[in-house]
Amino acid sequence: MFPTKIGRRRFIKTTSSAFLGVAVAPIWSAGPARAKTEQMPTPEYRILGRTGLKVTAVAMGVMNCSDPAVLLRAYDLGVNFYDTANVYMAGKNEEMVGKVFREKRDKVLIQTKIRLKPTEQENRATFETSLRRLQTDYVDVLLWHALQAPEEVSNPEAFECMQKLKKEGKVRFHGFSSHSNMASLLREGAKLNFHDVALVSYNFTHTNELKEAVAIAAKSGIGIVAMKTQAGGYKTEKIGSLSPHQAALRIVLTDHNISTTVPGVTTIEQLDECVAVMGTELSRNDCGTLEQYQSFLQGRICTMCGGCIGECPHGVAHSDLLRAVMYRDGYQNDRLVQEMFGEGDRIQKIKQCAECSACSVRCRRGLDIHAQLKSVYAILS
Numbered sequence: 375m376f377p378t379k380i381g382r383r384r385f386i387k388t389t390s391s392a393f394l395g396v397a398v399a400p401i402w403s404a405g406p407a408r409a410k411t412e413q414m415p416t417p418e419y420r421i422l423g424r425t426g427l428k429v430t431a432v433a434m435g436v437m438n439c440s441d442p443a444v445l446l447r448a449y450d451l452g453v454n455f456y457d458t459a460n461v462y463m464a465g466k467n468e469e470m471v472g473k474v475f476r477e478k479r480d481k482v483l484i485q486t487k488i489r490l491k492p493t494e495q496e497n498r499a500t501f502e503t504s505l506r507r508l509q510t511d512y513v514d515v516l517l518w519h520a521l522q523a524p525e526e527v528s529n530p531e532a533f534e535c536m537q538k539l540k541k542e543g544k545v546r547f548h549g550f551s552s553h554s555n556m557a558s559l560l561r562e563g564a565k566l567n568f569h570d571v572a573l574v575s576y577n578f579t580h581t582n583e584l585k586e587a588v589a590i591a592a593k594s595g596i597g598i599v600a601m602k603t604q605a606g607g608y609k610t611e612k613i614g615s616l617s618p619h620q621a622a623l624r625i626v627l628t629d630h631n632i633s634t635t636v637p638g639v640t641t642i643e644q645l646d647e648c649v650a651v652m653g654t655e656l657s658r659n660d661c662g663t664l665e666q667y668q669s670f671l672q673g674r675i676c677t678m679c680g681g682c683i684g685e686c687p688h689g690v691a692h693s694d695l696l697r698a699v700m701y702r703d704g705y706q707n708d709r710l711v712q713e714m715f716g717e718g719d720r721i722q723k724i725k726q727c728a729e730c731s732a733c734s735v736r737c738r739r740g741l742d743i744h745a746q747l748k749s750v751y752a753i754l755s
């Protein structure tokens with residue numbers, strides 16, 4: 375989305391003209407202050423592509439949250455869109471969403487995700503489980519979870535299954551999510567007049583290739599939901615007194631092809647911090663904050679830039695596996711790492727990496743791929 379190293383002058387050029395020449399007061403310190411004085415931020419709404427749904431620009435990624443009070447706080451602040459998935463917390467995440475919003479179902483929009491399985495029967499069974507946990511008879515958005523290949527985006531069986539669920543009134547709108555190869559998947563989605571929504575990782579570390587694909591997909595009518603907006607939410611004290619998470623969220627929101635964002639919050643403080651970003655402008659201070667955050671992340675996480683896709687001589691999709699490093703070091707959530715490797719053949723793949731004598735793939739951003747994957751494997755085993 376943005377240059378590898380954000381040059382301040384170049385960065386300013388690419389952001390809103392309202393920012394140019396106007397030193398807007400930094401909101402970074404204003405966020406927590408708002409929460410303390412209980413001044414409610416004014417929700418900013420955007421339209422979720424062809425669904426026509428009016429969604430708050432900052433929504434909630436529920437994935438790591440196990441505290442119902444955080445959801446209730448989000449609701450009180452006007453947040454109207456909640457993202458969960460069938461696999462999160464082995465179902466407990468959907469259960470919590472269901473419990474909290476049982477009496478408020480018509481006032482919130484719920485998005486969940488299921489893994490694409492080979493048969494319609496399996497997909498239906500998974501989805502019915504989600505409906506039961508969510509205590510509802512429909513979801514506003516159902517996504518195929520974590521697609522990786524363009525062929526999955528245009529899979530005719532998946533299309534047929536969603537159409538049936540839509541006709542039955544169990545799904546209002548549908549689409550897909552992805553963490554890797556996202557630009558290709560978005561371009562594929564844009565060619566089809568089919569998907570309503572796409573959920574993709576999108577933050578200041580991403581390349582212009584992804585930004586362009588997002589624009590193409592949005593133009594085709596797909597509502598774009600951005601996740602991983604804070605690039606892992608790394609502990610900010612490690613880079614001094616600056617807290618970069620609001621700045622990171624704000625830069626995502628400067629792209630109006632993004633309908634909404636789902637930062638994964640776990641506490642009321644984090645939620646307040648994110649929600650306070652709505653309706654604010656970008657300041658010069660934010661650019662400086664992001665530059666520091668960018669430097670901090672350099673060599674720590676795979677930004678999914680796509681620069682080395684397909685380079686592993688053993689065919690391992692290592693950038694997908696490297697997401698675990700963000701979960702471990704940024705989210706500090708080993709449970710999520712375990713969950714991620716409980717699916718598919720990822721555990722075999724990372725074992726293969728750990729057993730490699732050295733990695734022949736070279737990361738363009740200085741990440742020691744082999745060391746990172748070995749350290750994740752150590753947790754798993």
Ligand code: SF4
Binds near residue numbers: 686690
């Ligand atoms: S460590 Fe080995 S298997 Fe893993 S990505 Fe590198 S070359 Fe491929």
Ligand code: SF4
Binds near residue numbers: 680736738743
């Ligand atoms: S390992 Fe490095 S080059 Fe490869 S996708 Fe990740 S950040 Fe890009």
